Amino acid sequence: MCSIINKARPVHRALALTLRLRTNTEGSSYAAADRGHFSPCGGADVDPLRAASRRYCSRMALSQGLLFRQLFEPESSTYTYLLADTSTKEAVLIDPVLEPLDRALTLLHELGFNLKVAVNTHCHADHITSTGLMKKRLAGLKSAISKFSGASADIHLSEGDKITFGKQYLTVVETPGHTDGCVTLVTGDRSMAFTGDALLIRGCGRTDFQQGSAKKLYQSIHQKIFTLPDHCLIYPGHDYKGQTASTVAEERKFNPRLTKSLEEFVDIMNNLNLPKPKKIGMTSHFLYGPVTSYALLITIGVVLPLLLHHFFFSLREDGKDICTIRFITLYCCECLRI
Numbered sequence: 001m002c003s004i005i006n007k008a009r010p011v012h013r014a015l016a017l018t019l020r021l022r023t024n025t026e027g028s029s030y031a032a033a034d035r036g037h038f039s040p041c042g043g044a045d046v047d048p049l050r051a052a053s054r055r056y057c058s059r060m061a062l063s064q065g066l067l068f069r070q071l072f073e074p075e076s077s078t079y080t081y082l083l084a085d086t087s088t089k090e091a092v093l094i095d096p097v098l099e100p101l102d103r104a105l106t107l108l109h110e111l112g113f114n115l116k117v118a119v120n121t122h123c124h125a126d127h128i129t130s131t132g133l134m135k136k137r138l139a140g141l142k143s144a145i146s147k148f149s150g151a152s153a154d155i156h157l158s159e160g161d162k163i164t165f166g167k168q169y170l171t172v173v174e175t176p177g178h179t180d181g182c183v184t185l186v187t188g189d190r191s192m193a194f195t196g197d198a199l200l201i202r203g204c205g206r207t208d209f210q211q212g213s214a215k216k217l218y219q220s221i222h223q224k225i226f227t228l229p230d231h232c233l234i235y236p237g238h239d240y241k242g243q244t245a246s247t248v249a250e251e252r253k254f255n256p257r258l259t260k261s262l263e264e265f266v267d268i269m270n271n272l273n274l275p276k277p278k279k280i281g282m283t284s285h286f287l288y289g290p291v292t293s294y295a296l297l298i299t300i301g302v303v304l305p306l307l308l309h310h311f312f313f314s315l316r317e318d319g320k321d322i323c324t325i326r327f328i329t330l331y332c333c334e335c336l337r338i
């Protein structure tokens, strides 16, 4: 963990250390009364734009039987969320990341939780999910992802599906736009929404690759996320500035992209000019499970070269075996007519 923190940018280092501390001591816990209205920290009429709704209320969450932890991976600035029912000890992980896999597993073990489902809000372009490896290490664990993601998993999610853990549950809300298979996961009492890469704090997911569509994203956020209760806490899949949570009311009012018209939003998204995430290309590595990933790697790295080698060595030039490399060089030169 320390070595990862040291490699990260200062803002990430500070954030990682802060969150590591918070994970150990407080946990960013929050749960609402399940009586149809949201009452952060006991105050029913709290202005959602004020700090009270952003406070982390571990005791409140625990009194509702929900344990909540926000974990941060500094290299890709990714958040993973652990939610658990404190009475039945059943837990779910949202967007587990490969690098701090052991940290998540240790935490689960220490707290005595039984991880039921590891759910990905979408097929990630910027980091590797640890779902496949977790399944190897935790018997009975099921993976889940949207049916529109194109990825394989034990459970394929659709709009309105419920992911239950003990007496708690998450509702699946389809929010395409960053990718076709993006979902937002909303707690049963609608007090927390895990928005993945659809809605970020004062930002949103990029729409310039992986079936991205600015128009779809705008509609998803306005129709599916901004219609959640004002106080509903927003927990994103990433943050690059050290922010940890927001609310629906805050984002509706202050999000610099989503407060614009659809046309303006599309224009902003078409001109973001963001660099490609470092790990793009490894999108669904391990999502399909390590067996598939390793099989693919072995095929490309070992079987294919062996077959090529065998093929080229079987060719003869003046009755002699020819070297594969020489043959390939000659073949390429011939094709290019050098």
Ligand SMILES: N[C@@H](CCC(=O)N[C@@H](CSS)C(=O)NCC(=O)O)C(=O)O
Pocket: 125, 126, 197, 203, 204, 205, 206, 207, 238, 240, 274, 275, 276, 277
């Ligand atoms: N600003 C980031 C760039 C990394 C990035 O592209 N992040 C994605 C989510 S992972 S595919 C994204 O959608 N970003 C939106 C944005 O506005 O940043 C960095 O600092 O590395």
